[in-house]
Amino acid sequence: MTTSKGGSGANKVPTIREVAALAGVAPGTVSNVLTGKKLVAEPLKKAVLDAIAKLDYRPNHLASSLRFGKTKSIGVVVPDMTNPFFSGLVRELEGRAAADGFQILLMSSHEEVGEEVERIKALVSRQVDGLIVAPSRDTIASSPQSTISGIPTVLIDRAFGVEEFDTVSADNDAATFTGARHLIDLGHEHITFLATAPGLANIEERVAGYKRAMEEAGLGRSANVIYGGLTIENCRSAIEQELRRADRPTAIFASAYVATLGAAKAIRAVDLAFPKDVSLLGFDDSDWMTVLRPYVSTIEQPLSELSEACWSLLVRRMTKTDVPAEHRRVACALRARESTCRLRAPKGRVSALGSK
Incomplete structure (x- = not known):
């Protein structure tokens, strides 16, 4: 040889x-x-x-693009790549980027601010043309903010209130108001809202929408919010305690994907069934929700519309860096399936909402 x-x-x-x-x-x-x-x-x-x-x-497209000061690459940082909401969002963004001749460089922060800082620094060092960040918290910490400076950036899902960046988020308040009304219209009064982490603006907006629906239905005193955290197991543990009570809720409204899975596991753990013993309404749609019966009712965040809004804002920012920051909200949709059903009240019981 x-x-x-x-x-x-x-x-x-x-x-x-x-x-x-x-x-x-x-x-x-x-x-x-x-x-x-x-x-x-x-x-x-x-x-x-x-x-x-x-x-x-x-x-060598990279060498060629560097000569012209462009890499035709976009950095994307999400908190959790195993979450179907974020993986679905990235899939949508990849399609839109490819159509415009860009490639996506994807990294996960694992819900940790410190890791988020390092991931953003790594992407900036690769000379990406733009960034799309779903922050682990509602503020971009000082280190990544200074690193991002000068790079077109769009924040999605969280940190909607950060004024200096273009932002895209679901209309969280309206979404959970609609979801809570769905349960109330089915005769439920004891609805527990399973939130994830306190202090996250998108979650607090969802809490607010739930409470507003309960108040308007005359059920303000029955409103019950439980914070479970950012993992499936923590959410399961938090809501399982509620389900073991004698006066357990007749419906659970989960605020996010991990909360929905946690609630489903808790219901099974205490030998209950949905919707026979307790109705379950989730947030964020996923394929598994329509695989096993009963199918899970949920509030769907439209990934196509969210990604379109995000990509169009980033393209605008890459073209015109001096335009004012824009903040877009996207409406969600209720997908009523089999895990929520009309409450069967005990004989002779009259609810606060009147006879059903």
Whole structure:
């Protein structure tokens, strides 16, 4: 077996100059064919394309883009890639980015501010053209904020109140108001709202929508909010305690994907069933919710609309850096399925909402 020396041999990567030499044109002509910046006569274009095919030439897009100050890449940081909401959002963003000639570089902060800082720094060092960040908290800490400075950035899902950035979020208050009204209209009065982490603006907005619906229905005193945390197991543990009470809720409204899964596990753990013993309404839709019966009712955040709003704001920011920050809200939809049903009140009982 022979080995190559001095950089030559079978494994040598062909250069643009070699393509030009084989085609009998100048290197600039090859560049014009590749970029399309200048028209090239058809005979010359064909000669260049034939040479590219023969040499199996693959242009170095990164080196080329760096020469023009663009990498055609977008950094995306999400709190949890295992969460179907974030993975679905990234999938939508990838499609929109690819359609505009961009690639996505994805990283996870694992719900940790410190990791978020490091992930953003890593993406900035790769000279991304823009950033899309779903923050682990409602503020972008000072370190990443100073690092982000000058890079077009859109914040999504959380940190809606950060004025200096373009932001996209669901209309959380309206979404949970609609969900709570759905349960109330089914005759439920004892509805426990299972929230995740206190202090997150999107979660507090969801709490507010739930409370507003309860107040307007004359059930303000029955409103019950339980905070379970940002993991499935913590949410399960928190709501399981409520389900073991003699006066357990007749319905659970979970505020997020991890809360929905936690609630479902808790209901099974105490040998109850939904919706027979307790109705369950989730937040964020997922394929598993329509795989096993009963299908889970949920509030769906429209990933297509969220990603479209996010991408359009980022493209605008990459084109015009001096425009005022814009904040967009996207409406959610109730997907009423089998896990929520009309409450069967004990005989002779009259609810605070009147006879059902």
